[in-house]
Amino acid sequence: DMDEMPVEGHDVEQFNTVVYPPLQTRCANANGCHGNQPAFGQEFGLANDNSPNNVQTNISEVLDFVNEANPALSPLLGQGLNSHRDSNFSSEEACNIFAWIYTGIPDQEAPPCPY
DSSP: OGGGSOBTTBOHHHIIIIIHHHHIIIIISTTSTTSSSOGGGOSOOOOSSOOHHHHHHHHHHHHTTOOTTSGGGOHHHHHHHSOSSSOOOOHHHHHHHHHHHHTTSTTOOOOOOOO
């Protein structure tokens, strides 16, 4: 089952349920800058839907903005918590993304969420 296969070690089901939804809503929707055609030359762009054909691409794109050595310093979370478009992640969303990052780090449990 595609939903259970790890992509680069990260939990795909958790990505689909707690990581992608706030990214899609806040960043990649039709009015967002980071959708299928990222606006203004953005480096970060997600498919506007997370269909099975797009899951691996979306996860790979997200991982480009993750600091696995120090997940709390990930650009994904920094930009998402201090948005330039008034669409910041909630603390719960940030904590869910923070926990998800650790699903792909071998032999490490997520520490308490710093957000």
